[in-house]
Amino acid sequence: MAEGIFVIGAGGHAKVIIGLLKALGKPIAGVFDDDPTKKGQSLLGVPVLGPVESAREYPGLKAVIGIGNNRIRKRIAECFRDVNWVRLIHPSAWVDPSAQVGEGSVVFAGTVVQPHAKLGRHVVVNTGATVDHDCFLDDYAQVTPGVHLAGGVVLEEGVMMGTGSVAIPLVRVGAWTTVGAGAVVTRDLPSHVTAVGIPAKVIKHHC
The missing domain is CATH 3.40.50.20 (Rossmann fold)
Known part of the structure; x- marks a missing residue:
């Protein structure tokens, strides 16, 4: 081999x-x-x-x-x-020792993953993003460049957080939902939708 x-x-x-x-x-x-x-x-x-x-x-x-x-x-x-x-963590990233990173997940350059955050399998934390304490990113979720998740945020399976988007503390984003670039999530979002704007509002439902 x-x-x-x-x-x-x-x-x-x-x-x-x-x-x-x-x-x-x-x-x-x-x-x-x-x-x-x-x-x-x-x-x-x-x-x-x-x-x-x-x-x-x-x-x-x-x-x-x-x-x-x-x-x-x-x-x-x-x-x-x-x-x-394999799981990969860039040498310039900060991942607290108490955080968990699942198999196949990737943490790119300039990112921060804070205490007791948990990343599932095949999660992507992209360039310059921050994942604060006690966040949970379920399998296949992705935070794109410049995303900021405050403490206790939950991204269910397959969520896509668009470039520069933000989530305030303790909100939950439902499975396979897309949050548009620059949006601010101030309340829980359902699964299988697209949400954009400040505050983020659902504009589309999808399967």
């Missing part, structure tokens, strides 16, 4: 994953992506080996999903249950 960590996905999010792996000094074995035009190319000097399905040729591989779309990240994680999903 090839040594090193594999990255699934060869888009922009994967570039940041590769940068993080390099910052940690971790060997990178290769990249998988379903775009046939990318096979044989390289991403930041890392070879693109073929489609995602070809990862099955490497039993027991260590990997991280470099795809920003929360639903696709969940689908891949569920399809490849025998993969050793």
